[in-house]
Each structure stands twice: as structure tokens, then as C-alpha cells.
Amino acid sequence: MTTHTPAASRTADSPFVRACRGLPVPHTPVWFMRQAGRSLPEYRKLREGIPMLESCRRPDLITEITLQPVRRHGVDAAIFFSDIMVPIAAIGVDVDIVPGTGPVVAEPVREEADLARLRDLTPADVPYVTEAVGMLTEELGTTPLIGFAGAPFTVASYLVEGGPSRSYTRTKALMHGRPDVWNALCERLSAITLSFLKVQIEAGASAIQLFDSWAGALSVRDYRRFVAPHSARVLAGLAGYDIPKIHFGVGTGHLLEAIGEVGADVVGVDWRTPLDEAVGRVGDRSVQGNLDPAILFAPESVLAEEVARILGEGKAARGHVFNLGHGVMPDTDPDMLTRTAALVHELSS
Numbered sequence: 001m002t003t004h005t006p007a008a009s010r011t012a013d014s015p016f017v018r019a020c021r022g023l024p025v026p027h028t029p030v031w032f033m034r035q036a037g038r039s040l041p042e043y044r045k046l047r048e049g050i051p052m053l054e055s056c057r058r059p060d061l062i063t064e065i066t067l068q069p070v071r072r073h074g075v076d077a078a079i080f081f082s083d084i085m086v087p088i089a090a091i092g093v094d095v096d097i098v099p100g101t102g103p104v105v106a107e108p109v110r111e112e113a114d115l116a117r118l119r120d121l122t123p124a125d126v127p128y129v130t131e132a133v134g135m136l137t138e139e140l141g142t143t144p145l146i147g148f149a150g151a152p153f154t155v156a157s158y159l160v161e162g163g164p165s166r167s168y169t170r171t172k173a174l175m176h177g178r179p180d181v182w183n184a185l186c187e188r189l190s191a192i193t194l195s196f197l198k199v200q201i202e203a204g205a206s207a208i209q210l211f212d213s214w215a216g217a218l219s220v221r222d223y224r225r226f227v228a229p230h231s232a233r234v235l236a237g238l239a240g241y242d243i244p245k246i247h248f249g250v251g252t253g254h255l256l257e258a259i260g261e262v263g264a265d266v267v268g269v270d271w272r273t274p275l276d277e278a279v280g281r282v283g284d285r286s287v288q289g290n291l292d293p294a295i296l297f298a299p300e301s302v303l304a305e306e307v308a309r310i311l312g313e314g315k316a317a318r319g320h321v322f323n324l325g326h327g328v329m330p331d332t333d334p335d336m337l338t339r340t341a342a343l344v345h346e347l348s349s
């Protein structure tokens with residue numbers, strides 16, 4: 001059975017949702033990963049003195065921060081202000097988001113006994129998410145709200161390493177050394193992820209993005225064996241909802257076929273792979289991307305050329321959602337993001 005939520009019906013004709021579905025659009029839709037955040041002075045002002053995870057539990061702050069980039073840049077979608085570690089914190093795991101570092105987990109998950117700390121999430125654990133999504137969908141009207149979660153591998157990497165990592169040594173050692181514990185960990189994480197995404201969809205999100213940001217660190221063989229089945233379980237759990245599902249990772253050029261098979265409608269591509277090449281590899285899906293976030297620091301004439309090139313390459317796709325190849329860097333001049341959104345609209349209509 002397919003569920004059509006009221007918010008999803010309201011945004012079904014938006015350029016963003018149509019491009020995700022591969023339908024004709026009046027212009028190429030655009031939004032930016034990390035569009036809400038430190039590049040905006042109005043964000044920095046609002047967050048002053050409030051720790052990251054606390055700001056993710058306050059519906060008034062979530063709503064305002066989510067809307068800031070929509071007002072300022074005229075993007076075609078909002079992304080819910082939260083973090084991939086919010087559901088983990090909500091079930092009682094001691095995690096902090098340290099400014100300039102990222103998520104830090106007090107007691108890493110490394111053996112079977114540690115799994116008991118990862119119970120499933122219920123809507124009652126995250127009432128602030130339901131409330132904020134409800135407020136946002138009212139405010140946004142026909143502009144879609146993208147809900148999101150971290151994919152099991154990327155969240156597991158923080159839990160196992162205890163924080164950010166360059167090499168994912170302990171994570172890889174666990175998946176190879178104790179595949180039973182690894183799979184049990186990822187089964188728990190896929191249940192939590194699925195529950196968290198359902199809360200956002202039931203409350204009114206019009207699309208979701210599953211971030212497997214660090215999957216690019218894996219070989220195709222390991223990705224298929226240890227990661228893809230768990231992400232696929234999350235997406236399969238959402239099959240009943242008639243909303244677009246986006247799947248994204250960084251440095252995944254070698255994984256695009258495998259990522260395409262996980263079951264999303266849209267595959268996010270970073271700047272390392274040209275979109276027209278990605279299109280041939282992800283199967284019958286739309287693509288999202290893929291401006292190098294560093295180009296926002298180059299002269300505007302360079303930006304215009306890059307936007308035009310990417311729009312041209314995106315024409316090969318069933319549908320194209322313009323985005324960066326990864327998140328906005330904190331010291332980006334926000335006017336360059338506004339200019340990018342305008343250029344995408346101008347050059348594609």
C-alpha cells in the first residue's frame with residue numbers, strides 16, 4: 001500500500017519533486033547540502049551559546065534555522081536542521097558534537113555487549129522533530145522539506161571509532177574480524193534510521209536523503225558485502241511512502257553502480273565524477289550534484305562557467321537536482337550561494 005501524506009501531495013508539483021521523479025521541470029531545481037549553518041551570519045547569531053545538539057531539540061530554533069537559507073537564497077527545497085547523531089543521542093547514547101571536530105562518542109561501540117545500548121527509536125523519543133517538521137511544512141507551503149538520516153555505515157563509523165576518522169581502521173577491522181557483530185550493529189542502526197525517517201515523513205517531509213557520507217572509503221567488494229544490504233533495508237522500509245528518496249556519499253565514483261542498486265530514486269554525486277558519466281552508471285535514476293564547494297571561492301565568471309557545464313552534463317539524466325558535490329564550507333561567502341541558485345534558475349529555464 002502506498003501512503004500519500006498531505007504535505008507530500010502539496011509539494012508533488014514542485015520542480016524539486018518532479019526532477020527527482022524524472023518529470024519535465026520549468027527550471028532545474030537547486031538546494032545545497034549544509035545550506036543551513038555556519039556560512040550564514042544569521043545562523044551564527046541564533047546559535048550563540050547554544051550547543052549543537054541542544055539546538056536540534058528546540059522546535060523554534062530548528063524551524064528558524066531551516067528557513068533561513070530558503071529566504072536568503074531562493075532554493076527549491078529546505079533541508080531539516082538536525083544531525084545524523086540526533087537519533088543516537090535521543091536513545092540515550094552519550095554523544096556530543098564538538099565544534100570544528102564533529103561527533104564524539106564517550107563510550108565507543110566495539111563488541112557484542114555494547115549493542116544493548118542501541119535500542120530502537122520511537123516517535124516519543126523525538127517529539128521536537130515531529131513538532132518542528134509540522135511547523136515547517138505549514139510555513140513552507142509548496143516548497144518541499146527534505147528529511148534526512150545518516151546511513152548505517154556512516155553512523156556506525158562514528159560509534160565504532162568514537163569520533164571522526166580518516167582511515168576507519170577500527171570500523172573495517174570490526175566488519176572483517178567480527179562480521180556477526182558488525183551486521184548486528186548495522187541491523188540495529190538501520191531500524192533506528194528507518195524509525196527516524198518515518199517520524200519526519202509522517203510529520204510532513206516531502207522527500208528524504210540518506211547520507212552515507214563516508215562510504216567512499218570502502219572497496220566495491222566491501223561496500224556490497226557489508227554496507228549495501230543495510231542501506232537497502234532502510235530504503236525498502238520506506239517503499240510504502242510515495243516520496244523521493246535520495247542517497248549520497250562522498251568519493252563514491254567507484255561505487256556508483258552499487259549505490260544505484262540500493263534502491264533510491266536519486267543518487268548524489270560528488271564533484272570527482274562528471275554527471276554525464278555518473279548517469280550511465282546509476283541506472284534509471286535521477287542524479288543530484290555536483291559543483292565542487294571550492295568553486296564558491298573562485299571568481300564569479302568561473303562559477304558561471306561551472307554551473308553551465310554541470311547543467312549541460314545533467315541533461316543526460318532522467319532528472320537533475322542541482323547541488324554541491326558535498327556540504328557548504330563554513331567560510332563560504334553566502335552571496336555566492338545566492339548567485340549560484342540564481343544562475344541555475346536563469347541558465348536552465
Ligand code: CP3
Nearest residue numbers: 033034035036037081082083084099100101102211213327
Ligand atoms: O543544512 C543542512 O544540510 C542541514 C543540517 C545538517 C547538519 N548535519 C547540521 C550540522 C545535515 C544534513 C547534517 C548531516 C551530517 N552530520 C553528516 C552528513 C552530511 C555530510 O556533510 O556529509 C555528517 C557526516 C554529520 C556529522 C557532523 N556533524 C559533522 C562532520 C559536523 C561538522 C563538525 C564541524 O564543526 O566542522 C557536524 C556538526 C554540524 N552538523 C554542524 C551543522 C550546521 C556544525 C555545527 C555548528 O554550527 O556548530
